[in-house]
Amino acid sequence: MINISPPLDGAAPTVAALTRALFGEQLESHHEPWRKLFGTEPFRFREGLSPGERAALSYERLRLINEALDSPEDLVADVERLTALHEWVGPVDAGLGTVASIHYNLFLGSLLDHTSGPDRDLGEFTTLRRTGTFLCTEAGHGNSAVQLETTAVYDPATREFVLHTPHPAARKFMPNTSPVGGPKTAVVAARLIADGKDRGVFLFLTPLGDENGVPTPGVRIRSLPQTATAPVDHCITSFDHVRLPYEALLQSDHGRLTPEGDFTSSVGSPRKRFLRSIGRVTPGKLCMSGYSLGVTRHALAVAVRHAHTRRTSGVTAGGSVPLFAHRSHHTPLVDAIATTYAATFLHRDAVRQWARATESEQENAERFAAVAKGWITWRAREVMTECRERCGAQGLFLANGIAGQLAANEGTITAEGDNLVIWVKAAGEMLLGHFTPEERGDAPPESHDLGDPLFLQELLADIERVWHQRARARLRGAAAGNPLNRWNAAVTPALELVDAHAHRRAAQALLDAAAGTAHPEARRQLTLLHQLFALRRVAAHSGDLLAEGYLTGEHVRRLPDAAESVVDALAPEAMILTEGFAALDETLLDHPINRPEACEGMLPPH
Numbered sequence: 094m095i096n097i098s099p100p101l102d103g104a105a106p107t108v109a110a111l112t113r114a115l116f117g118e119q120l121e122s123h124h125e126p127w128r129k130l131f132g133t134e135p136f137r138f139r140e141g142l143s144p145g146e147r148a149a150l151s152y153e154r155l156r157l158i159n160e161a162l163d164s165p166e167d168l169v170a171d172v173e174r175l176t177a178l179h180e181w182v183g184p185v186d187a188g189l190g191t192v193a194s195i196h197y198n199l200f201l202g203s204l205l206d207h208t209s210g211p212d213r214d215l216g217e218f219t220t221l222r223r224t225g226t227f228l229c230t231e232a233g234h235g236n237s238a239v240q241l242e243t244t245a246v247y248d249p250a251t252r253e254f255v256l257h258t259p260h261p262a263a264r265k266f267m268p269n270t271s272p273v274g275g276p277k278t279a280v281v282a283a284r285l286i287a288d289g290k291d292r293g294v295f296l297f298l299t300p301l302g303d304e305n306g307v308p309t310p311g312v313r314i315r316s317l318p319q320t321a322t323a324p325v326d327h328c329i330t331s332f333d334h335v336r337l338p339y340e341a342l343l344q345s346d347h348g349r350l351t352p353e354g355d356f357t358s359s360v361g362s363p364r365k366r367f368l369r370s371i372g373r374v375t376p377g378k379l380c381m382s383g384y385s386l387g388v389t390r391h392a393l394a395v396a397v398r399h400a401h402t403r404r405t406s407g408v409t410a411g412g413s414v415p416l417f418a419h420r421s422h423h424t425p426l427v428d429a430i431a432t433t434y435a436a437t438f439l440h441r442d443a444v445r446q447w448a449r450a451t452e453s454e455q456e457n458a459e460r461f462a463a464v465a466k467g468w469i470t471w472r473a474r475e476v477m478t479e480c481r482e483r484c485g486a487q488g489l490f491l492a493n494g495i496a497g498q499l500a501a502n503e504g505t506i507t508a509e510g511d512n513l514v515i516w517v518k519a520a521g522e523m524l525l526g527h528f529t530p531e532e533r534g535d536a537p538p539e540s541h542d543l544g545d546p547l548f549l550q551e552l553l554a555d556i557e558r559v560w561h562q563r564a565r566a567r568l569r570g571a572a573a574g575n576p577l578n579r580w581n582a583a584v585t586p587a588l589e590l591v592d593a594h595a596h597r598r599a600a601q602a603l604l605d606a607a608a609g610t611a612h613p614e615a616r617r618q619l620t621l622l623h624q625l626f627a628l629r630r631v632a633a634h635s636g637d638l639l640a641e642g643y644l645t646g647e648h649v650r651r652l653p654d655a656a657e658s659v660v661d662a663l664a665p666e667a668m669i670l671t672e673g674f675a676a677l678d679e680t681l682l683d684h685p686i687n688r689p690e691a692c693e694g695m696l697p698p699h
């Protein structure tokens with residue numbers, strides 16, 4: 094039987110080394126402050142609240158975040174700090190994650206990124222006297238938001254814009270514009286019409302209502318039906334000839350307007366102007382990844398801990414064993430740990446690349462952020478679903494920190510760029526020259542061992558190459574003429590290429606983290622995680638790898654046992670690996686699943 098008791102004896106240095114590997118030098122500066130804040134009493138789970146009460150509570154808590162900040166502007170300007178906040182907020186309050194992300198990143202970030210035009214006093218937003226919202230999506234234009242139809246017509250005589258929703262399909266869809274949480278101001282994406290010409294989509298600063306909850310004249314806000322995701326005051330919002338001052342336009346190089354109505358832009362294409370206007374959506378993708386990772390690590394910490402404390406029958410009559418003693422129970426959890434470590438390191442790479450990108454590197458960094466966001470938020474869904482199930486019915490209670498966060502993760506999959514759509518875009522770019530398969534070594538496959546991490550990385554690159562070739566061949570072979578038909582011929586293998594790319598990069602990031610860890614035991618465990626993660630992927634594509642001569646038949650036969658051996662080696666370390674996540678102790682200990690007496694309290698009286 095697997096030795097799991099007591100799992101953490103003498104392991105503190107390993108746990109500390111794993112935590113350091115996961116959070117790096119920024120552990121103390123970027124992560125600890127949020128761990129401390131969210132461990133305090135106001136962030137404890139409250140049973141019995143309605144969705145509306147939960148939404149209101151999220152805004153109260155947003156004020157506590159804001160009070161903890163020296164400078165909201167500095168937070169917004171530093172994507173590494175901003176995404177770190179997202180990594181810790183989800184386990185305590187998923188809705189708080191949503192409203193914080195919108196206020197700081199989409200709203201304040203947009204204001205700060207638009208550096209031209211008249212000076213603006215941001216005091217009421219940085220002190221949260223008014224909460225910021227971001228209105229881009231329209232009922233008729235979600236992923237096609239580039240075609241949005243709200244207009245802002247400039248009138249140089251009065252030096253005002255007239256913001257207008259031309260028809261119901263142009264109403265702004267989803268943003269949290271209700272009076273819940275106090276007065277709000279939006280940045281509204283609308284077509285700038287100046288001198289009778291459509292200049293493309295720009296952002297307009299628009300107060301939505303006053304301190305008493307009375308909407309600004311001409312602004313109409315209706316609550317949307319309740320969602321199954323984080324409880325947030327999602328609304329549908331429209332504008333009936335709302336007059337805004339000249340200063341409302343957020344200006345930058347990509348669009349400047351003089352008070353007299355003369356328009357200039359450094360960007361020719363309206364599509365690019367739109368993308369520049371909503372540029373905050375790229376850090377937003379990194380924020381969504383951060384949210385997903387935080388809740389995934391927390392869910393795994395809950396599930397692995399539960400697996401070590403909950404007892405069940407063994408294979409012989411009588412007696413009992415911890416759930417974790419069963420291979421059927423610990424294998425999916427160990428796999429989930431490997432995926433989650435890989436996902437965290439992939440995220441670190443994506444954030445670093447975005448933060449340090451020069452202008453010429455920005456396009457690559459944006460694509461990488463999109464690929465990573467899709468991969469991480471989808472993996473989060475899988476891992477949290479596994480955690481929910483491994484906790485049995487306990488996994489369903491909101492108070493246990495898994496089910497609500499899993500539902501809220503659906504929001505990260507759709508918001509800030511729908512995963513499938515941003516992967517389709519990345520796939521197109523990778524096919525059309527923004528990707529070159531890795532060079533291959535000459536050594537024959539039989540000279541390699543499945544335990545060699547470099548061989549495994551080579552195989553992951555081979556999977557990329559296979560799908561790249563397939564997608565290109567289908568694109569080349571497709572009948573000319575209808576561009577959508579041609580793209581449809583190639584998109585399925587092209588999406589496989591994106592997936593293969595994300596897997597290889599995630600595995601590489603995990604391997605690099607192992608190599609960069611000085612502590613021998615932590616390095617050993619990270620290397621094993623890499624091996625398991627890579628073996629699963631290689632096994633799933635072993636047919637292609639064999640057919641192309643990258644693997645031998647003997648390798649393929651050995652794959653299942655190779656993975657079993659790694660699971661064997663990693664299972665005793667599962668608690669250490671999840672302790673390395675440094676999950677919020679106060680929140681963990683507060684979950685009824687970790688407090689048998691609390692579970693008693695959950696039962697109705699006889």
Ligand SMILES: Cc1cc2nc3c(=O)[nH]c(=O)nc-3n(C[C@H](O)[C@H](O)[C@H](O)COP(=O)(O)OP(=O)(O)OC[C@H]3O[C@@H](n4cnc5c(N)ncnc54)[C@H](O)[C@@H]3O)c2cc1C
Binds near residue numbers: 195266505
């Ligand atoms: C929790 C949450 C919070 C949000 N907050 C905000 C906010 O603050 N501000 C805001 O402006 N918006 C917000 N949104 C809206 C969000 O931006 C949109 O939901 C998103 O852009 C997708 O649009 P849609 O829902 O209309 O889906 P659709 O565009 O209708 O897409 C539905 C599906 O169709 C497919 N599809 C669509 N277009 C294509 C295409 N071109 N190619 C291939 N397949 C396609 C995709 O599979 C997609 O999943 C929020 C959404 C959520 C879930």
